[in-house]
């Protein structure tokens with residue numbers, strides 16, 4: 379898929395902006411704090427309805443304004459799309475081809491993106507919450523059903539934890555605990571099985587990509603860490619396990635097992651990268667997973683997603699940039715932000731359109747414009 383036109387109104391530091399994209403590689407260059415990340419963040423938000431760098435939607439609205447709007451014209455293999463997302467203090471409203479969407483979960487998946495940003499290093503290095511979020515966002519883009527089950531699971535989990543806390547004070551309402559637990563279990567089982575299946579597929583694509591990046595010296599492994607350990611993941615067994623844990627959960631005042639506790643490990647040549655990997659290995663492993671995602675999405679949709687590279691390309695060495703270029707060339711529309719074009723491989727620059735951003739004003743430029751920006755960078 380391909381974004382032809384993007385327009386922003388009162389999004390972050392953009393008052394009004396409209397930009398057309400023609401080539402599949404687009405380099406966005408500007409000094410710090412001009413609006414580069416905000417531009418690609420807007421594409422991510424339009425796709426997923428969530429920002430990759432804040433959970434507070436109000437931060438996306440230009441200071442002192444009431445709403446922000448992101449719109450784009452998109453060409454997909456099978457059709458053209460017009461997407462619009464309005465973010466206001468009252469909430470978010472999405473529409474496609476002029477039709478308002480009642481549920482955001484049904485809107486997600488129209489525009490599919492893969493983002494690789496500095497925060498993605500946390501994917502390997504950070505706590506389990508980063509990896510759970512990664513799985514949920516990625517599976518969610520491909521499956522509204524997953525988003526539905528995840529949403530139900532989160533809602534019921536919150537209710538169950540509140541109830542457990544009440545029961546800790548006064549053990550009287552076990553019947554309600556039965557009801558909530560019985561409702562929770564099918565969603566937990568669906569989420570678990572989907573994540574395990576996703577991770578298996580991602581592992582097989584990652585092995586291929588990582589082998590190529592590392593000259594076949596390294597083998598990457600991804601393993602789902604399931605808090606139910608080796609239990610069979612069917613509703614009956616999981617329900618029984620939750621029941622066996624009633625006393626423990628009441629004492630804790632929270633649900634001790636389930637998808638909200640899970641994680642996945644990333645290993646290189648059998649060694650856990652989270653604990654023992656070098657910075658470089660952690661970065662390569664994150665990149666392999668992101669590139670693998672592109673191929674995984676293609677295998678499901680028969681269509682490539684859009685790739686957003688926020689300030690990460692110049693940090694990759696030549697071999698990794700070449701690998702990246704091979705993955706995206708002529709097929710994946712890619713947006714690359716940077717303050718410094720010198721760190722970007724000439725072969726990538728040759729294939730790209732270059733845009734400059736200065737105080738939220740976007741201009742189409744060329745290599746020389748990009749270099750003159752660098753000269754003014756302090």
Ligand SMILES: Nc1ncnc2c1ncn2[C@@H]1O[C@H](COP(=O)(O)OP(=O)(O)OP(=O)(O)O)[C@@H](O)[C@H]1O
Pocket residue numbers: 389390391392408409410411412413414415416417436437438439440441689717
């Ligand atoms: N809601 C908002 N309203 C107005 N301005 C905002 C809002 N949110 C962020 N900004 C400002 O927008 C500017 C651009 O931020 P952005 O993160 O896009 O910069 P950038 O060009 O990616 O810079 P860097 O290279 O430092 O990452 C910053 O000055 C930031 O403070």
